[in-house]
Amino acid sequence: MAQYPLDFSAFDKVLFAGIPDDIHDDLSDSADLYDLYQTFRKKAALSTDYNAEIMELVSTMLERTTPSNLQRVIGYMNKRREASAKMRDNEFVTDLVNCKDSADLARLRDKLASLKWNTFLYTRLIGSLREIKTPEEIALMRKTVSISAIAHAEVMKAIQPGMSEAELQGLQEYVHKKLGAEYVGYPSIAGAGANGCILHYEENTRVNIKRDMVLMDIGAEYHGYSADVTRTVPSTGKFTPQQRAIYDLVYRAQEAIFPLCHEGIPFSDLNKKATEVLAQGLLDLGIIKSKDQVYLYYPHSCSHFLGLDVHDLGNYDQDLKENMVITVEPGIYIPAGSGCDKKWWDIGVRIEDDVRIGKTKYELLSWQAPRRSSDVEQLCQQKSAVNSMILPPGQ
Ligand SMILES: [Mn+2]
Numbered sequence: 249m250a251q252y253p254l255d256f257s258a259f260d261k262v263l264f265a266g267i268p269d270d271i272h273d274d275l276s277d278s279a280d281l282y283d284l285y286q287t288f289r290k291k292a293a294l295s296t297d298y299n300a301e302i303m304e305l306v307s308t309m310l311e312r313t314t315p316s317n318l319q320r321v322i323g324y325m326n327k328r329r330e331a332s333a334k335m336r337d338n339e340f341v342t343d344l345v346n347c348k349d350s351a352d353l354a355r356l357r358d359k360l361a362s363l364k365w366n367t368f369l370y371t372r373l374i375g376s377l378r379e380i381k382t383p384e385e386i387a388l389m390r391k392t393v394s395i396s397a398i399a400h401a402e403v404m405k406a407i408q409p410g411m412s413e414a415e416l417q418g419l420q421e422y423v424h425k426k427l428g429a430e431y432v433g434y435p436s437i438a439g440a441g442a443n444g445c446i447l448h449y450e451e452n453t454r455v456n457i458k459r460d461m462v463l464m465d466i467g468a469e470y471h472g473y474s475a476d477v478t479r480t481v482p483s484t485g486k487f488t489p490q491q492r493a494i495y496d497l498v499y500r501a502q503e504a505i506f507p508l509c510h511e512g513i514p515f516s517d518l519n520k521k522a523t524e525v526l527a528q529g530l531l532d533l534g535i536i537k538s539k540d541q542v543y544l545y546y547p548h549s550c551s552h553f554l555g556l557d558v559h560d561l562g563n564y565d566q567d568l569k570e571n572m573v574i575t576v577e578p579g580i581y582i583p584a585g586s587g588c589d590k591k592w593w594d595i596g597v598r599i600e601d602d603v604r605i606g607k608t609k610y611e612l613l614s615w616q617a618p619r620r621s622s623d624v625e626q627l628c629q630q631k632s633a634v635n636s637m638i639l640p641p642g643q
Pocket residue numbers: 476552575577600
């Protein structure tokens with residue numbers, strides 16, 4: 249690239265992906281990412297203080313700022329300025345916190361749009377290309393999700409009290425490999441009992457799951473495309489009454505969301521529906537006292553884009569379109585110490601499926617893994633060859 253005669257002055261706009269500032273320069277390698285990026289910056293005559301992360305933040309903020317929330321945005325940006333000299337030194341950040349009305353905001357938007365360099369637009373355009381899958385991509389998505397769902401089904405057959413979290417993870421990942429997936433799409437989560445309430449639990453180090461229920465958020469990556477599937481399974485093969493109550497509530501939330509998964513529905517409607525169903529259910533069970541407490545036990549959102557990345561690029565501020573692929577993943581997590589009856593403590597349930605958005609209906613890609621509590625229990629009754637692998641006595 250250092251020799252490549254690229255003349256950026258001939259272009260009206262240069263769109264590029266913002267590379268984080270903290271990439272490390274491997275001094276023994278004169279063509280690592282750091283050096284390539286520095287060469288690009290030099291050739292593009294990018295001013296030395298052009299910071300992609302800050303410019304993306306300013307762009308995002310400008311897009312969302314209206315006169316009515318301007319003061320809140322300024323408050324937020326000022327907090328960020330206190331914490332970072334780079335933020336304080338950036339003229340666009342300074343301009344933003346000095347905005348007084350919609351005319352100032354409009355002027356700043358124009359100033360930003362007149363820049364030759366734009367990382368925000370790059371991310372937005374790439375996101376819009378990635379949101380809607382081509383037929384070839386859909387074929388790959390069907391395959392990677394099938395692989396993951398079949399792995400979850402195998403684990404339902406094999407799961408027994410006394411296993412380890414690691415062996416459940418291992419079995420899932422074995423099935424991925426057996427069916428041709430090269431990698432996992434993200435670090436596997438196998439959390440038994442209390443660990444099921446930890447959102448990004450990736451250690452999977454509990455040696456004995458005893459008779460606990462296990463939350464497994466494990467997805468394959470096939471030819472670059474990631475699945476994202478979660479099942480919550482009782483190691484005994486039978487949910488306790490409390491586990492079933494929570495499980496069935498999460499299931500009902502999913503069932504309420506699926507019919508919305510078609511073209512023309514605003515993306516944000518999905519989480520609204522999830523929140524509504526979960527809040528009513530928790531209220532009915534006496535776990536919360538008012539609907540606004542639902543966030544205590546449902547701290548995330550129910551859907552995200554899926555594709556080349558497990559949390560794929562895309563704009564959530566729009567209506568669903570045909571051939572988007574998204575997750576549907578309501579969940580309830582009640583860690584010990586929560587302000588409800590103790591009988592609910594340490595129950596964490598998430599059911600996560602992957603769907604393709606259709607014109608008028610949805611396609612469930614992860615259908616091979618049972619979801620309904622009675623279907624999960626039924627599959628748990630089946631035997632697995634894995635369980636007969638034992639060491640000789642004395643070893
Ligand atoms: Mn997910």
